[in-house]
Each structure stands twice: as structure tokens, then as C-alpha cells.
Amino acid sequence: MxxxxxxxxxxxxxxxxxxxxxxxxxxxxxxxxxxxxxxxxxxxxxxxxxxxxxxxxxxxxxxxxxxxxxxxxxxxxxxxxxxxxxxxxxxxxxxxxxxxxxxxxxxxxxxxxxxxxxxxxxxxxxxxxxxxxxxxxxxxxxxxxxxxxxxxxxxxxxxxxxxxxxxxxxxxxxxxxxxxxxxxxxxxxxxxxxxxxxxxxxxxxxxxxxxxxxxxxxxxxxxxxxxxxxxxxxxxxxxxxxxxxxxxxxxxxxxxxARLETFVQTRNELADTYRDALAQVSASVVEPLSDSHSAWHLMMVRLDVSAQRRQLFDAMRRSGIQVQVHYFPVYLQPYYQSNYQFQEGYCPQAEQFYQSILTLPLHCHLTDASVQFIVSQLKALMDSTANTDGGH
Structure with missing residues (x-):
């Protein structure tokens, strides 16, 4: 994995x-x-x-x-x-x-x-x-x-x-x-x-x-x-x-x-590799502001609205890639809804953002080849999902 x-x-x-x-x-x-x-x-x-x-x-x-x-x-x-x-x-x-x-x-x-x-x-x-x-x-x-x-x-x-x-x-x-x-x-x-x-x-x-x-x-x-x-x-x-x-x-x-700068540089280089690889995929990288330099803790992408995230998530996990989702809006957690009466629709942009995001692996043990593999798997599964949806 x-x-x-x-x-x-x-x-x-x-x-x-x-x-x-x-x-x-x-x-x-x-x-x-x-x-x-x-x-x-x-x-x-x-x-x-x-x-x-x-x-x-x-x-x-x-x-x-x-x-x-x-x-x-x-x-x-x-x-x-x-x-x-x-x-x-x-x-x-x-x-x-x-x-x-x-x-x-x-x-x-x-x-x-x-x-x-x-x-x-x-x-x-x-x-x-x-x-x-x-x-x-x-x-x-x-x-x-x-x-x-x-x-x-x-x-x-x-x-x-x-x-x-x-x-x-x-x-x-x-x-x-x-x-x-x-x-x-x-x-x-x-x-x-x-x-x-x-x-x-x-x-x-x-x-x-x-x-x-x-x-x-x-x-x-x-x-x-x-x-x-x-x-x-x-x-x-x-x-x-x-x-x-x-x-x-x-x-x-x-x-x-002592290795902070190396860690951040490696993550930025991997982010560049992801960005290039994802150019042919119906997914866009969640990018930092133009006047900032990100530490790139997470590689978060926004999926095309037609993509079935749950299917992709499960399929990527089955293929040995631990994708993740960050984060379910806090106010929709059961504790907040039951104790503070927050309801769906409270922050509509946050809810739409949450519905479209997927986190791909990003850490210093990854190589360019592993990034290419992750993106190729994602693309193949997205193409497969799109073809399946088109057949109904």
C-alpha cells in the first residue's frame, strides 16, 4: 500500500x-x-x-x-x-x-x-x-x-x-x-x-x-x-x-x-510532477496562492463533477494506493449537529468543495515513478467509471 x-x-x-x-x-x-x-x-x-x-x-x-x-x-x-x-x-x-x-x-x-x-x-x-x-x-x-x-x-x-x-x-x-x-x-x-x-x-x-x-x-x-x-x-x-x-x-x-528545507523542496518537486501528470486527467490540483510558497503537506485534487468519488476511492484503495479525503465539514459532524443545531447548507462552498476533493499520496518516500503510477491508476479508473456511466 x-x-x-x-x-x-x-x-x-x-x-x-x-x-x-x-x-x-x-x-x-x-x-x-x-x-x-x-x-x-x-x-x-x-x-x-x-x-x-x-x-x-x-x-x-x-x-x-x-x-x-x-x-x-x-x-x-x-x-x-x-x-x-x-x-x-x-x-x-x-x-x-x-x-x-x-x-x-x-x-x-x-x-x-x-x-x-x-x-x-x-x-x-x-x-x-x-x-x-x-x-x-x-x-x-x-x-x-x-x-x-x-x-x-x-x-x-x-x-x-x-x-x-x-x-x-x-x-x-x-x-x-x-x-x-x-x-x-x-x-x-x-x-x-x-x-x-x-x-x-x-x-x-x-x-x-x-x-x-x-x-x-x-x-x-x-x-x-x-x-x-x-x-x-x-x-x-x-x-x-x-x-x-x-x-x-x-x-x-x-x-x-535539520532537514526541513529538504522536506519542503522534495514535496514541492513532487507537487510539480503531480501537476504535469494530472494535466491529462479530469482532476485539478488544489493550488496555493500565487504570492505564497506552500509546504505541500497534502496533495489535494478536485475531481470532475461527473466522477464517482466513492467508486474511485474504493478502487484506488484496492489497487494499493491509500487515497484519503480531507475534510468532512466540521459543523456536519454529529456532535455539532446535535449540540449546536448546524444544518446542511450552512457553508455551501465548503460542502461543494468537500464533495469534489480527493487526497493523493504525498511524502518524501515517493518517487516520480510512483507519482506517475498513482496518476495512471486514477486516470484509468476515471475513464472506466465514465465509460460505465455512459452505458446506462
């Missing part, structure tokens, strides 16, 4: 993890801050807070920005559920902004229209979370302009985006947002086995998130409310969480960061 995503682990990665296993530190040691520093240097942000998942990073990012009961957070419906769930964890409400039908990313025009309505009703969002689907940046200049105009905070869900850039600024630099979140899940660009990171240029936000990731506890003398009683003394100042990343995970992530 050719997987849709796969980690790239080399001997240097293994050696880095073994080194930690043989050290005095397994959980909270020197590798975590070293990993944070490496990601800051690669992205251009001033501060980074490593945690055990991107979901945790989204949660503490919302809390650091003051999201709580009575607040509303908006995000994209075409994303993993964590982009929305993080608001609910804070006791806030969540709502969705329709997507651009071409990119599948949050549509700035739809966002502005929704903001104007919300302003007239006195229900503006506290935070908006655009999602960089596939590693393709959203139109952050337009979204950032709206944030300044309407007074909301921005969290970039860049779980797919490390190594990419927009308008010459690296994703993660927080040039257009308050906080950016990365994921290091095994299928992502860089992996720490499991993990995430929240980046910001605000020392205050970084301090809040660092406190929240570890039970709300601090040992920093400058933050104490009472004089320290000794090296053993600590204070719990907030109700925080056990969201810490271990040194084992950080060692793997730090080792992987």
Missing part, C-alpha cells in the same frame, strides 16, 4: 532519540527549549511553546488570548475538528466561515460579510482561526486587515504549514497573527512522533502559554506571589494542563528540523 502520508526517519533521528534515552533527562530536559529555538529560527517568531499536540497548542492559544464563556471563535469548516473544539474547551461558542471554492481556505470576502452582520448584531468574534489547508497559506493580508478593523485576535492553524511562506514571510513568523500553531504528528512535514508548538512575538502570550502547558505551575522567582522557600518551591497560579512535550519527542523534532 502506498500511504497518503509517511514520516521520514533516518539514522540521525534515531541517534538523537537514543542519546536522550541514555541521558539523565527523558521528560523535561534541554532538548525541549532547543527544539523551540530551532523552530523560532526557522519561522522567524520570537517565542515558541512546545506541547504534546497541536490540539493542546490551539487550546492554550485560545486561553492565552482570553477566550472564555460568552465569547465566540470562528474558524474554517474544512479542517480537522481540533480547530473548532479548542474554542469549546474554553467554554466559548464556535462558528464557521465559508471557504474560497478554489483553495478550500477561509474566504476573506465571506469573512468580511459575516463580520458586518455580526457587528450589527453585537456578536463579533473574540478570535478567528484561519487554517492553512494542505500547507497553502490563507490570504492572511486580507484577514489581518479585517482583524484590525473589527478588533478580533488571530490564531493561524498552520498544522500543515511549517516550512511554507506567504508574501515572502515565513509561516510561523506571526507577521499577520497573534499566535501560530504547528503540528508534529507523524504524517506532517516534520515529526516529533506526536507534538505541537505555539509561536508568538508577544512575551506576555508566550509566558501565559508556558504556564498553561504545565498545570499553571511556575518556579520562576520573578512570577512568585510569595518569597521562594527554596529550590523545591513552586506555585500553581492558574488551572493549567499537563500538555508538556518530552525530551524524547523534542530530540526527534530537533533532528528533523
Amino acid at each position: 502506498i500511504p497518503y502520508g509517511k514520516q521520514d526517519i533516518n539514522q540521525s533521528d534515531i541517534d538523537a532519540v537514543v542519546e536522550v534515552l541514555q541521558s539523565d533527562w527523558l521528560t523535561q530536559g534541554p532538548k525541549v527549549p532547543a527544539f523551540e529555538k530551532a523552530v523560532c529560527e526557522a519561522s522567524g517568531a520570537n517565542y515558541a511553546v512546545a506541547v504534546n499536540s497541536a490540539t493542546s497548542a490551539l487550546h492554550i492559544a485560545c486561553l492565552a488570548l482570553g477566550v472564555g464563556e460568552g465569547d465566540v471563535v470562528w474558524t474554517s469548516p474544512i479542517t480537522f475538528v481540533a480547530s473548532a473544539n479548542c474554542a469549546l474547551y474554553c467554554g466559548a461558542q464556535v462558528d464557521f466561515v465559508d471557504v474560497d471554492p478554489v483553495t478550500g481556505n477561509m474566504c476573506a470576502v465571506a469573512l468580511e460579510a459575516k463580520l458586518n452582520i455580526a457587528q450589527s448584531q453585537g456578536k463579533l468574534p473574540k478570535v478567528v482561526i484561519p487554517v492553512h489547508l494542505c500547507g497553502h497559506s490563507c490570504d492572511m493580508e486580507a484577514i489581518s486587515r479585517l482583524a484590525r478593523e473589527f478588533g478580533f485576535k488571530l490564531i493561524e492553524d498552520a498544522s500543515h504549514g511549517i516550512g511554507g511562506s506567504y508574501q515572502g514571510k515565513r509561516i510561523g513568523s506571526c507577521a499577520f497573527s497573534d499566535i501560530t500553531v504547528f503540528s508534529f504528528h507523524p504524517v506532517k512535514i516534520v515529526t516529533s512522533a506526536e507534538g505541537g508548538m505555539a509561536l508568538t512575538n508577544s512575551s506576555e502570550l508566550a509566558e501565559k502559554m508556558a504556564l498553561l502547558r504545565s498545570h499553571g505551575i511556575t518556579k520562576a522567582a520573578a512570577l512568585m506571589t510569595r518569597p521562594t522557600e527554596g529550590d523545591w518551591y513552586y506555585e500553581q497560579q492558574q488551572l493549567g494542563f499537563n500538555y508538556r512535550m518530552t525530551d524524547l519527542q523534542a530530540a526527534l523534532g530537533l533532528s528533523q528540523m
